[in-house]
Amino acid sequence: MHKKIPKNKEISKIIFKKGELVKEVEEISGENLFGCYQCGTCSSGCPYIDDMDLTPDEVIRYIILDRKEVLNSKTLWLCSACFTCAERCPRDINITKIMEALRQIILRRKIDYSNTRKTTKKEREKIPQIAFVSLFRKNIG
Amino acid sequence: MKLLYFPGCTLKTSAKNLEKSANAIMEKLSHELKEMDDWVCCGVVSSLSDDDLMRHLAPLRSLIHVEDQGEDKVITLCDMCCNTLKQTNLRVKEKPDDLETLNAFMDKENDYKGTVNVYHFLEFLRDEVGFSKLKQMVKNPLKGIRIMPYYGCMMLRPREVAIDDAEDPQIFNDLLDALGAEIVDNPFKIECCGSYHTIENKDIVSKRAHHITNYAFERNADAIILSCPLCRFNLDVRGKEAELMFKGYKQIPIYYYTQLIAIALGIDPEICGFDDHAVDPNLLLKKKGVYKI
Ligand code: SF4
Ligand code: SF4
Numbered sequence: 001m002h003k004k005i006p007k008n009k010e011i012s013k014i015i016f017k018k019g020e021l022v023k024e025v026e027e028i029s030g031e032n033l034f035g036c037y038q039c040g041t042c043s044s045g046c047p048y049i050d051d052m053d054l055t056p057d058e059v060i061r062y063i064i065l066d067r068k069e070v071l072n073s074k075t076l077w078l079c080s081a082c083f084t085c086a087e088r089c090p091r092d093i094n095i096t097k098i099m100e101a102l103r104q105i106i107l108r109r110k111i112d113y114s115n116t117r118k119t120t121k122k123e124r125e126k127i128p129q130i131a132f133v134s135l136f137r138k139n140i141g
Numbered sequence: 142m143k144l145l146y147f148p149g150c151t152l153k154t155s156a157k158n159l160e161k162s163a164n165a166i167m168e169k170l171s172h173e174l175k176e177m178d179d180w181v182c183c184g185v186v187s188s189l190s191d192d193d194l195m196r197h198l199a200p201l202r203s204l205i206h207v208e209d210q211g212e213d214k215v216i217t218l219c220d221m222c223c224n225t226l227k228q229t230n231l232r233v234k235e236k237p238d239d240l241e242t243l244n245a246f247m248d249k250e251n252d253y254k255g256t257v258n259v260y261h262f263l264e265f266l267r268d269e270v271g272f273s274k275l276k277q278m279v280k281n282p283l284k285g286i287r288i289m290p291y292y293g294c295m296m297l298r299p300r301e302v303a304i305d306d307a308e309d310p311q312i313f314n315d316l317l318d319a320l321g322a323e324i325v326d327n328p329f330k331i332e333c334c335g336s337y338h339t340i341e342n343k344d345i346v347s348k349r350a351h352h353i354t355n356y357a358f359e360r361n362a363d364a365i366i367l368s369c370p371l372c373r374f375n376l377d378v379r380g381k382e383a384e385l386m387f388k389g390y391k392q393i394p395i396y397y398y399t400q401l402i403a404i405a406l407g408i409d410p411e412i413c414g415f416d417d418h419a420v421d422p423n424l425l426l427k428k429k430g431v432y433k434i
Binding site: 027028029030047048051078080081082083084086087096097100101104114115116118119123126127128129130131132133134135137138 | 149150151154155156182184185186189190191192193196219221222294298299300307308331332333335336337338339340341345349370371374378
Protein backbone atom coordinates (compact mmCIF):
# COMPACT_ATOMS: atom_id res chain seq x y z
CA MET A 1 0.00 0.00 0.00
CA HIS A 2 2.30 2.70 -1.18
CA LYS A 3 0.23 4.96 -3.32
CA LYS A 4 1.20 8.38 -4.49
CA ILE A 5 -1.10 10.96 -3.00
CA PRO A 6 -0.35 14.54 -3.99
CA LYS A 7 0.36 16.73 -0.99
CA ASN A 8 -1.70 19.75 -0.10
CA LYS A 9 0.47 22.20 1.82
CA GLU A 10 -2.14 23.37 4.28
CA ILE A 11 -3.65 19.95 4.90
CA SER A 12 -0.20 18.45 5.49
CA LYS A 13 0.31 20.90 8.34
CA ILE A 14 -2.47 19.35 10.42
CA ILE A 15 -0.83 17.62 13.37
CA PHE A 16 -2.14 14.46 15.02
CA LYS A 17 -0.58 12.53 17.89
CA LYS A 18 -0.49 8.76 17.59
CA GLY A 19 -3.98 7.28 17.43
CA GLU A 20 -5.70 10.66 17.37
CA LEU A 21 -6.85 10.53 13.75
CA VAL A 22 -8.95 7.42 14.11
CA LYS A 23 -10.32 8.78 17.40
CA GLU A 24 -11.46 12.02 15.80
CA VAL A 25 -13.02 10.20 12.83
CA GLU A 26 -14.91 7.93 15.22
CA GLU A 27 -16.07 10.84 17.32
CA ILE A 28 -17.44 12.81 14.39
CA SER A 29 -18.92 9.88 12.49
CA GLY A 30 -20.08 7.70 15.37
CA GLU A 31 -18.79 4.68 13.40
CA ASN A 32 -16.47 1.88 14.54
CA LEU A 33 -13.81 1.57 11.86
CA PHE A 34 -12.24 -1.50 13.38
CA GLY A 35 -15.30 -3.52 12.37
CA CYS A 36 -14.21 -3.29 8.73
CA TYR A 37 -12.94 -6.63 7.37
CA GLN A 38 -11.70 -5.13 4.09
CA CYS A 39 -14.06 -6.95 1.78
CA GLY A 40 -14.10 -4.10 -0.73
CA THR A 41 -17.87 -4.05 -1.23
CA CYS A 42 -17.91 -0.30 -0.60
CA SER A 43 -15.34 0.32 -3.33
CA SER A 44 -16.94 -1.98 -5.90
CA GLY A 45 -20.12 0.07 -5.97
CA CYS A 46 -18.65 3.55 -5.70
CA PRO A 47 -19.49 5.64 -8.78
CA TYR A 48 -16.25 7.66 -8.59
CA ILE A 49 -13.85 4.77 -8.18
CA ASP A 50 -12.11 5.37 -11.54
CA ASP A 51 -11.04 8.86 -10.52
CA MET A 52 -10.05 8.12 -6.92
CA ASP A 53 -6.45 7.86 -5.71
CA LEU A 54 -7.48 5.75 -2.70
CA THR A 55 -10.49 3.43 -2.82
CA PRO A 56 -13.01 3.76 0.05
CA ASP A 57 -11.81 0.53 1.72
CA GLU A 58 -8.22 1.80 1.49
CA VAL A 59 -9.31 5.04 3.14
CA ILE A 60 -10.59 3.04 6.10
CA ARG A 61 -7.36 1.05 6.29
CA TYR A 62 -5.23 4.19 6.12
CA ILE A 63 -7.12 5.73 9.02
CA ILE A 64 -6.78 2.61 11.14
CA LEU A 65 -3.05 2.48 10.38
CA ASP A 66 -2.72 6.11 11.41
CA ARG A 67 -1.54 7.20 7.99
CA LYS A 68 -2.33 10.88 7.97
CA GLU A 69 -1.65 11.28 4.28
CA VAL A 70 -5.18 10.00 3.83
CA LEU A 71 -6.27 13.59 4.47
CA ASN A 72 -4.57 14.60 1.22
CA SER A 73 -6.51 12.06 -0.81
CA LYS A 74 -8.88 13.38 -3.46
CA THR A 75 -11.24 10.55 -2.61
CA LEU A 76 -12.73 12.59 0.23
CA TRP A 77 -13.75 15.35 -2.16
CA LEU A 78 -14.92 13.03 -4.92
CA CYS A 79 -17.35 11.29 -2.59
CA SER A 80 -20.72 12.92 -3.16
CA ALA A 81 -22.42 11.17 -0.23
CA CYS A 82 -24.50 8.91 -2.46
CA PHE A 83 -24.90 6.39 0.41
CA THR A 84 -24.34 3.37 -1.87
CA CYS A 85 -21.42 2.04 0.19
CA ALA A 86 -23.23 2.63 3.48
CA GLU A 87 -26.24 0.78 2.14
CA ARG A 88 -24.20 -2.27 1.09
CA CYS A 89 -21.51 -2.72 3.75
CA PRO A 90 -21.92 -6.21 5.23
CA ARG A 91 -20.48 -4.93 8.52
CA ASP A 92 -23.00 -2.12 8.63
CA ILE A 93 -20.32 0.54 8.62
CA ASN A 94 -21.49 3.89 7.31
CA ILE A 95 -18.57 4.84 5.07
CA THR A 96 -20.51 7.88 3.85
CA LYS A 97 -20.27 9.28 7.38
CA ILE A 98 -16.57 8.42 7.58
CA MET A 99 -15.89 10.40 4.39
CA GLU A 100 -17.81 13.30 5.89
CA ALA A 101 -15.77 13.07 9.10
CA LEU A 102 -12.52 13.32 7.12
CA ARG A 103 -13.81 16.38 5.25
CA GLN A 104 -14.93 17.88 8.54
CA ILE A 105 -11.51 17.32 10.13
CA ILE A 106 -10.08 19.54 7.40
CA LEU A 107 -12.90 22.09 7.19
CA ARG A 108 -13.03 22.59 10.95
CA ARG A 109 -9.42 23.73 10.76
CA LYS A 110 -10.55 26.48 8.41
CA ILE A 111 -9.17 24.94 5.23
CA ASP A 112 -11.74 24.81 2.45
CA TYR A 113 -11.82 23.02 -0.86
CA SER A 114 -13.78 25.04 -3.33
CA ASN A 115 -13.21 27.64 -6.00
CA THR A 116 -16.64 28.61 -7.24
CA ARG A 117 -15.36 32.01 -8.31
CA LYS A 118 -14.12 30.26 -11.41
CA THR A 119 -17.66 29.27 -12.37
CA THR A 120 -18.82 31.45 -15.26
CA LYS A 121 -21.87 33.67 -14.98
CA LYS A 122 -23.67 31.66 -17.64
CA GLU A 123 -23.09 28.44 -15.72
CA ARG A 124 -24.13 30.04 -12.44
CA GLU A 125 -27.42 31.03 -13.99
CA LYS A 126 -28.40 27.58 -15.17
CA ILE A 127 -27.00 25.19 -12.56
CA PRO A 128 -29.70 24.27 -10.01
CA GLN A 129 -29.45 25.96 -6.62
CA ILE A 130 -29.34 22.64 -4.80
CA ALA A 131 -25.95 21.98 -6.42
CA PHE A 132 -24.47 25.17 -4.97
CA VAL A 133 -25.81 24.66 -1.47
CA SER A 134 -24.54 21.05 -1.47
CA LEU A 135 -21.10 22.07 -2.69
CA PHE A 136 -20.81 24.81 -0.06
CA ARG A 137 -21.88 22.45 2.70
CA LYS A 138 -19.54 19.69 1.63
CA ASN A 139 -16.45 21.65 0.61
CA ILE A 140 -16.59 24.84 2.64
CA GLY A 141 -18.24 23.73 5.84
CA MET B 142 -58.08 17.93 -0.91
CA LYS B 143 -55.65 20.75 -0.10
CA LEU B 144 -52.15 19.59 0.73
CA LEU B 145 -49.40 21.64 2.24
CA TYR B 146 -46.39 21.88 -0.06
CA PHE B 147 -42.73 22.71 0.66
CA PRO B 148 -41.12 23.98 -2.59
CA GLY B 149 -37.46 24.70 -1.75
CA CYS B 150 -35.17 27.05 -3.69
CA THR B 151 -34.73 25.10 -6.91
CA LEU B 152 -38.43 24.67 -7.61
CA LYS B 153 -38.73 28.45 -7.61
CA THR B 154 -35.82 29.03 -9.97
CA SER B 155 -34.36 26.36 -12.24
CA ALA B 156 -37.10 23.75 -11.91
CA LYS B 157 -40.24 25.85 -12.29
CA ASN B 158 -41.47 23.38 -14.88
CA LEU B 159 -41.46 20.58 -12.30
CA GLU B 160 -43.66 22.65 -10.00
CA LYS B 161 -45.99 23.79 -12.76
CA SER B 162 -46.56 20.30 -14.11
CA ALA B 163 -47.20 18.94 -10.60
CA ASN B 164 -49.72 21.71 -9.94
CA ALA B 165 -51.49 20.94 -13.20
CA ILE B 166 -51.77 17.24 -12.31
CA MET B 167 -53.22 18.13 -8.91
CA GLU B 168 -55.78 20.38 -10.55
CA LYS B 169 -56.82 17.54 -12.86
CA LEU B 170 -57.21 15.34 -9.79
CA SER B 171 -59.29 18.05 -8.09
CA HIS B 172 -56.66 18.48 -5.39
CA GLU B 173 -54.39 21.40 -4.67
CA LEU B 174 -50.78 21.84 -3.58
CA LYS B 175 -50.90 24.78 -1.21
CA GLU B 176 -47.48 26.39 -0.77
CA MET B 177 -46.72 26.57 2.95
CA ASP B 178 -45.96 29.90 4.63
CA ASP B 179 -42.47 30.66 5.92
CA TRP B 180 -40.55 27.80 4.38
CA VAL B 181 -36.77 28.15 4.53
CA CYS B 182 -33.98 26.48 2.55
CA CYS B 183 -33.60 22.92 3.87
CA GLY B 184 -29.79 22.92 3.63
CA VAL B 185 -29.98 20.32 0.84
CA VAL B 186 -27.55 17.77 2.29
CA SER B 187 -28.35 16.29 5.66
CA SER B 188 -25.70 16.54 8.36
CA LEU B 189 -23.64 13.39 8.56
CA SER B 190 -21.65 14.44 11.62
CA ASP B 191 -22.93 12.98 14.85
CA ASP B 192 -21.68 15.92 16.87
CA ASP B 193 -23.21 18.66 14.71
CA LEU B 194 -26.83 19.48 15.41
CA MET B 195 -26.74 22.92 13.88
CA ARG B 196 -27.36 21.59 10.38
CA HIS B 197 -30.73 20.26 11.51
CA LEU B 198 -32.01 23.71 12.42
CA ALA B 199 -33.10 24.75 8.94
CA PRO B 200 -35.18 21.67 8.13
CA LEU B 201 -36.60 21.67 11.64
CA ARG B 202 -37.76 25.28 11.27
CA SER B 203 -39.85 24.33 8.26
CA LEU B 204 -41.29 21.32 10.07
CA ILE B 205 -42.30 23.60 12.94
CA HIS B 206 -43.97 25.95 10.47
CA VAL B 207 -45.98 23.00 9.13
CA GLU B 208 -47.24 22.35 12.66
CA ASP B 209 -47.96 26.06 13.11
CA GLN B 210 -50.18 25.89 10.04
CA GLY B 211 -52.21 23.14 11.68
CA GLU B 212 -51.06 20.34 9.38
CA ASP B 213 -49.40 16.98 9.98
CA LYS B 214 -48.39 16.31 6.39
CA VAL B 215 -46.14 18.13 3.96
CA ILE B 216 -45.41 17.30 0.31
CA THR B 217 -42.11 17.95 -1.47
CA LEU B 218 -41.19 17.78 -5.14
CA CYS B 219 -37.40 18.06 -4.86
CA ASP B 220 -35.67 14.78 -3.96
CA MET B 221 -32.94 16.55 -2.02
CA CYS B 222 -35.34 18.63 0.10
CA CYS B 223 -37.44 15.55 0.72
CA ASN B 224 -34.43 13.55 1.88
CA THR B 225 -33.14 16.30 4.16
CA LEU B 226 -36.51 17.02 5.76
CA LYS B 227 -37.14 13.31 6.26
CA GLN B 228 -33.72 12.72 7.81
CA THR B 229 -34.05 15.56 10.30
CA ASN B 230 -37.59 14.49 11.15
CA LEU B 231 -36.36 10.95 11.79
CA ARG B 232 -33.42 12.09 13.90
CA VAL B 233 -35.48 14.27 16.24
CA LYS B 234 -38.15 11.60 16.58
CA GLU B 235 -35.55 8.96 17.45
CA LYS B 236 -33.45 11.17 19.71
CA PRO B 237 -35.61 13.24 22.04
CA ASP B 238 -32.50 14.74 23.67
CA ASP B 239 -31.43 16.24 20.35
CA LEU B 240 -34.90 17.66 19.84
CA GLU B 241 -34.77 19.24 23.27
CA THR B 242 -31.45 20.91 22.47
CA LEU B 243 -32.72 22.16 19.12
CA ASN B 244 -35.98 23.44 20.59
CA ALA B 245 -34.06 25.23 23.34
CA PHE B 246 -31.81 26.89 20.78
CA MET B 247 -34.63 28.54 18.83
CA ASP B 248 -36.29 31.45 20.58
CA LYS B 249 -38.81 32.71 18.05
CA GLU B 250 -40.23 29.35 16.99
CA ASN B 251 -42.64 27.13 18.88
CA ASP B 252 -41.28 23.78 20.06
CA TYR B 253 -41.51 20.97 17.52
CA LYS B 254 -43.94 18.32 18.67
CA GLY B 255 -42.89 15.70 16.14
CA THR B 256 -46.31 15.31 14.50
CA VAL B 257 -45.34 15.97 10.87
CA ASN B 258 -44.87 13.37 8.14
CA VAL B 259 -42.92 14.34 5.02
CA TYR B 260 -43.99 12.91 1.65
CA HIS B 261 -42.44 12.87 -1.78
CA PHE B 262 -45.05 13.83 -4.38
CA LEU B 263 -44.45 10.53 -6.17
CA GLU B 264 -45.15 8.70 -2.92
CA PHE B 265 -48.39 10.63 -2.59
CA LEU B 266 -49.45 9.73 -6.15
CA ARG B 267 -48.70 6.06 -5.54
CA ASP B 268 -50.15 5.67 -2.05
CA GLU B 269 -53.01 8.14 -1.87
CA VAL B 270 -54.13 8.73 -5.43
CA GLY B 271 -53.10 5.34 -6.81
CA PHE B 272 -51.54 4.71 -10.23
CA SER B 273 -54.68 2.78 -11.24
CA LYS B 274 -56.66 5.99 -10.90
CA LEU B 275 -54.14 7.79 -13.13
CA LYS B 276 -54.44 4.94 -15.63
CA GLN B 277 -58.19 5.47 -15.87
CA MET B 278 -57.62 9.16 -16.61
CA VAL B 279 -55.04 8.71 -19.39
CA LYS B 280 -56.06 10.48 -22.61
CA ASN B 281 -52.79 10.32 -24.54
CA PRO B 282 -51.19 6.96 -23.76
CA LEU B 283 -47.40 6.94 -24.17
CA LYS B 284 -47.74 3.98 -26.51
CA GLY B 285 -44.63 2.70 -28.23
CA ILE B 286 -42.27 4.96 -26.30
CA ARG B 287 -39.38 3.11 -24.67
CA ILE B 288 -38.48 4.78 -21.39
CA MET B 289 -35.68 4.07 -18.93
CA PRO B 290 -36.44 4.78 -15.27
CA TYR B 291 -33.71 6.63 -13.37
CA TYR B 292 -33.88 7.11 -9.61
CA GLY B 293 -30.52 8.45 -8.48
CA CYS B 294 -29.74 8.56 -4.76
CA MET B 295 -31.94 10.75 -2.65
CA MET B 296 -35.24 8.98 -3.20
CA LEU B 297 -33.75 5.64 -2.15
CA ARG B 298 -30.96 6.15 0.35
CA PRO B 299 -30.44 5.97 3.24
CA ARG B 300 -32.94 3.11 3.49
CA GLU B 301 -34.67 4.66 6.51
CA VAL B 302 -36.04 7.51 4.39
CA ALA B 303 -36.45 5.64 1.09
CA ILE B 304 -39.75 5.72 -0.78
CA ASP B 305 -39.07 2.37 -2.47
CA ASP B 306 -36.65 -0.59 -2.36
CA ALA B 307 -33.11 0.80 -2.15
CA GLU B 308 -31.59 -1.69 -4.61
CA ASP B 309 -34.42 -2.50 -7.00
CA PRO B 310 -37.06 0.22 -6.97
CA GLN B 311 -40.19 -0.31 -9.05
CA ILE B 312 -42.20 2.86 -8.58
CA PHE B 313 -41.38 4.31 -12.03
CA ASN B 314 -42.06 0.94 -13.68
CA ASP B 315 -45.52 0.90 -12.14
CA LEU B 316 -46.14 4.49 -13.14
CA LEU B 317 -44.95 3.96 -16.72
CA ASP B 318 -47.15 0.88 -16.95
CA ALA B 319 -50.13 2.99 -15.99
CA LEU B 320 -49.25 5.63 -18.59
CA GLY B 321 -48.91 3.02 -21.34
CA ALA B 322 -45.16 3.32 -21.99
CA GLU B 323 -42.63 0.54 -22.58
CA ILE B 324 -39.99 0.10 -19.88
CA VAL B 325 -36.25 -0.31 -20.42
CA ASP B 326 -35.05 -1.43 -17.00
CA ASN B 327 -31.37 -1.04 -16.18
CA PRO B 328 -28.75 -1.61 -13.50
CA PHE B 329 -27.60 2.01 -13.37
CA LYS B 330 -30.93 3.40 -12.31
CA ILE B 331 -29.79 3.82 -8.71
CA GLU B 332 -26.31 5.26 -9.37
CA CYS B 333 -25.35 8.84 -8.55
CA CYS B 334 -25.67 11.38 -11.41
CA GLY B 335 -22.57 13.28 -10.29
CA SER B 336 -24.47 15.63 -8.01
CA TYR B 337 -22.83 18.94 -7.07
CA HIS B 338 -19.64 18.06 -8.92
CA THR B 339 -21.47 19.64 -11.84
CA ILE B 340 -20.08 22.99 -10.65
CA GLU B 341 -16.36 22.37 -10.30
CA ASN B 342 -15.91 18.99 -11.95
CA LYS B 343 -18.09 19.07 -15.05
CA ASP B 344 -16.21 16.36 -16.92
CA ILE B 345 -16.75 13.81 -14.19
CA VAL B 346 -20.47 14.53 -14.35
CA SER B 347 -20.50 14.21 -18.14
CA LYS B 348 -18.82 10.84 -17.71
CA ARG B 349 -21.49 9.84 -15.18
CA ALA B 350 -24.27 11.00 -17.50
CA HIS B 351 -22.77 9.04 -20.38
CA HIS B 352 -22.29 5.95 -18.23
CA ILE B 353 -25.93 6.02 -17.12
CA THR B 354 -27.56 7.04 -20.39
CA ASN B 355 -25.42 4.97 -22.73
CA TYR B 356 -26.98 1.80 -21.37
CA ALA B 357 -30.39 3.12 -22.36
CA PHE B 358 -29.09 4.42 -25.66
CA GLU B 359 -27.65 1.03 -26.60
CA ARG B 360 -30.94 -0.66 -25.81
CA ASN B 361 -32.88 1.70 -28.03
CA ALA B 362 -34.56 3.58 -25.23
CA ASP B 363 -36.20 6.78 -26.43
CA ALA B 364 -36.11 8.71 -23.18
CA ILE B 365 -35.39 8.75 -19.45
CA ILE B 366 -37.86 9.45 -16.66
CA LEU B 367 -36.66 10.92 -13.36
CA SER B 368 -37.63 13.14 -10.48
CA CYS B 369 -34.74 15.18 -9.05
CA PRO B 370 -33.94 18.63 -10.57
CA LEU B 371 -30.19 18.08 -10.15
CA CYS B 372 -30.35 14.66 -11.85
CA ARG B 373 -32.32 16.31 -14.66
CA PHE B 374 -29.68 18.99 -15.13
CA ASN B 375 -26.78 16.56 -15.00
CA LEU B 376 -28.16 13.93 -17.36
CA ASP B 377 -29.67 16.46 -19.74
CA VAL B 378 -27.13 19.29 -19.88
CA ARG B 379 -23.90 17.46 -18.94
CA GLY B 380 -25.13 14.47 -20.95
CA LYS B 381 -25.48 16.70 -23.99
CA GLU B 382 -21.93 17.99 -23.39
CA ALA B 383 -20.77 14.35 -23.23
CA GLU B 384 -21.59 14.02 -26.93
CA LEU B 385 -18.32 15.87 -27.55
CA MET B 386 -16.37 13.44 -25.34
CA PHE B 387 -17.76 10.14 -26.64
CA LYS B 388 -17.87 9.48 -30.33
CA GLY B 389 -21.19 8.30 -31.67
CA TYR B 390 -22.97 9.03 -28.42
CA LYS B 391 -26.26 10.88 -28.46
CA GLN B 392 -28.09 12.14 -25.41
CA ILE B 393 -31.75 11.13 -25.30
CA PRO B 394 -34.46 13.42 -23.89
CA ILE B 395 -35.11 13.54 -20.15
CA TYR B 396 -38.56 13.98 -18.62
CA TYR B 397 -39.72 14.68 -15.11
CA TYR B 398 -42.38 12.11 -14.19
CA THR B 399 -44.76 15.01 -13.65
CA GLN B 400 -44.31 16.13 -17.27
CA LEU B 401 -45.07 12.65 -18.61
CA ILE B 402 -48.14 12.32 -16.38
CA ALA B 403 -49.34 15.76 -17.50
CA ILE B 404 -48.90 14.85 -21.18
CA ALA B 405 -50.64 11.50 -20.72
CA LEU B 406 -53.56 13.14 -18.92
CA GLY B 407 -54.02 15.50 -21.85
CA ILE B 408 -52.83 18.65 -20.08
CA ASP B 409 -51.52 21.47 -22.31
CA PRO B 410 -47.81 20.70 -23.03
CA GLU B 411 -47.04 24.41 -22.54
CA ILE B 412 -47.27 23.69 -18.79
CA CYS B 413 -44.27 21.33 -19.05
CA GLY B 414 -41.73 24.05 -19.82
CA PHE B 415 -39.83 21.85 -22.26
CA ASP B 416 -37.89 24.90 -23.48
CA ASP B 417 -35.71 24.66 -20.38
CA HIS B 418 -34.31 21.28 -21.45
CA ALA B 419 -31.06 20.85 -23.38
CA VAL B 420 -32.35 17.92 -25.45
CA ASP B 421 -35.79 18.87 -26.82
CA PRO B 422 -38.42 16.56 -25.29
CA ASN B 423 -41.11 17.74 -27.75
CA LEU B 424 -39.68 16.05 -30.83
CA LEU B 425 -40.11 12.52 -29.50
CA LEU B 426 -43.68 13.07 -28.34
CA LYS B 427 -44.60 14.46 -31.72
CA LYS B 428 -42.77 11.71 -33.58
CA LYS B 429 -44.61 9.05 -31.62
CA GLY B 430 -47.89 10.81 -32.24
CA VAL B 431 -48.64 11.39 -28.54
CA TYR B 432 -49.70 14.90 -29.46
CA LYS B 433 -49.56 17.20 -32.43
CA ILE B 434 -48.55 20.82 -32.35
S1 SF4 C 1 -17.90 -2.74 2.70
FE1 SF4 C 1 -17.67 -2.41 4.91
S2 SF4 C 1 -16.48 -4.17 5.65
FE2 SF4 C 1 -16.28 -4.13 3.40
S3 SF4 C 1 -14.37 -2.96 3.04
FE3 SF4 C 1 -16.06 -1.48 2.95
S4 SF4 C 1 -16.24 -0.70 5.06
FE4 SF4 C 1 -14.99 -2.57 5.17
S1 SF4 D 1 -21.01 7.58 -0.46
FE1 SF4 D 1 -19.08 8.35 -1.30
S2 SF4 D 1 -17.60 6.69 -1.00
FE2 SF4 D 1 -19.64 5.82 -0.72
S3 SF4 D 1 -20.19 4.96 -2.72
FE3 SF4 D 1 -21.01 7.06 -2.64
S4 SF4 D 1 -19.44 8.39 -3.50
FE4 SF4 D 1 -18.47 6.41 -3.04
